[in-house]
Amino acid sequence: MKVSIFGIGYVGAVSAACLAADGNDVTAVDPNGDKVDALNQGRSPIVEPGLDEIIERTIRNGSLRATSDAEAAVHASELSLVCVGTPSRANGSLDTGYVKMACEEIGKALAKTDAFHSVVMRSTILPGTMESLVIPTLEAASGKRAGIDFGIGYYPEFLRESTAIKDYYKPGAIVIGRYLADEKTAERLKALNAHLPTTPVITDVRTAEAVKYTNNCWHAVKISFANEIGNICKAVGIDGHEVMDILCSDTRLNISTAYMKPGFAFGGSCLPKDLRALRYKAREQDVVTPILDAAMAANNVQLDRAFKLVEESGNKRVGMVGLTFKADTDDLRESPLVALAEQLHGKGYDLTIYDPNVKRMHGNGYNRSTIGHLSAFVTDDIDEVMSRADTIVIGNHDRAATKVMESDKDDLKVIDLVRMEGRERLNGQYQGICW
Ligand SMILES: NC(=O)c1ccc[n+]([C@@H]2O[C@H](COP(=O)([O-])OP(=O)(O)OC[C@H]3O[C@@H](n4cnc5c(N)ncnc54)[C@H](O)[C@@H]3O)[C@@H](O)[C@H]2O)c1
Missing domain, CATH: 3.40.50.720 (NAD(P)-binding Rossmann-like Domain)
Structure with missing residues (x-):
């Protein structure tokens, strides 16, 4: 497939290189001339194990190239993956300025083609952003209708820096957010993933947006929970690593779908009592337990x-x-x-x-x-x-x-x-x- 990638950052560089290595024809786009030059010279613009070699090979065999010309890249491809940054603003809100800019550029290019081009967001964006920002911006700039005159989708990225290539070839999940009846874009995304060992989950764009945030917040909660258990265990002379290893060995109740459904408060004779007692014990040791405290407040x-x-x-x-x-x-x-x-x-x-x-x-x-x-x-x-x-x-x-x-x-x-x-x-x- 002919693919253009917007943004040669940690996500875009890996996606561009791996898609090119998989036999696709890839044009990577970035306004940053240094990144474009590095890629065209066969060098990775970021540090990522294994990436230099893939970029060097795919640039040499002609399946990968970089440019700052967004319009030419859209016209040379059937599908664009938007991987631009979505950083935090000082107040914690999400800055979608780069997404808007990329959509304006892609939209202008769409206005000048009759081909059914698919625009797929990979950047992390809050639920509702496809419908409130991405689609209106593309439609305004192109004068065309999303899902009818051009394709649209949300396809969150789950790779981790430092193991990004391994994650690309062995993803835990592939999630394709389909927009209304746009089967064509969903089919294109399925085709890009057809050789991978994970079956894509097809859902709507809003759910896909929410999944990405839920994943990352879940990882953050897990890390802080494990750290908190470690802090309590250290204070009472127990190895928290051993405790967490044993906890994780139970894949029926602990690392499983058990207790992972939204619903009503927990209760009964054990959870509230034991949560209270462990918090009290931690307090006695001068260990703070914000995660355990929050569990009670959330209840x-x-x-x-x-x-x-x-x-x-x-x-x-x-x-x-x-x-x-x-x-x-x-x-x-x-x-x-x-x-x-x-x-x-x-x-x-x-x-x-x-x-x-x-x-x-x-x-x-x-x-x-x-x-x-x-x-x-x-x-x-x-x-x-x-x-x-x-x-x-x-x-x-x-x-x-x-x-x-x-x-x-x-x-x-x-x-x-x-x-x-x-x-x-x-x-x-x-x-x-x-x-
Ligand atoms: N870094 C990760 O591990 C990771 C993993 C999953 C998802 N994500 C998400 O993916 C997105 C990209 O993250 P990143 O770490 O690769 O960001 P990054 O800052 O490394 O790269 C973004 C790139 O986009 C370029 N850019 C900005 N405007 C552009 C435009 N109009 N056209 C083309 N390129 C443009 C920038 O110059 C930059 O090179 C973010 O939304 C992030 O939350 C990141």
């Missing part, structure tokens, strides 16, 4: 969100499915659903709570003291909840929750904390806690 945020959604539903008669911290247990210790129910009761809401396990254990006289006055609102009859309440909060994945999702009751509002199936059916009557 309270989810509780507040659930309460706010009930408030916003505008109804005073509220039902809940579930009171225990998860289905199929009667354990009420530190259940966030108990905290939510207490908050609702305290604010004068008329509550009915479906939880057959709690109801059953009441029969034995057990558990009553844990929830005190809430026990009067607990029932094991979901029909009672459905007939009485105008808003129902689904807090547990229980069979009864499915019945709520299938309800035909007019104006019933459903607040879902657990991501139930059948959401689309309820349309405007439905709110997920964080989806």
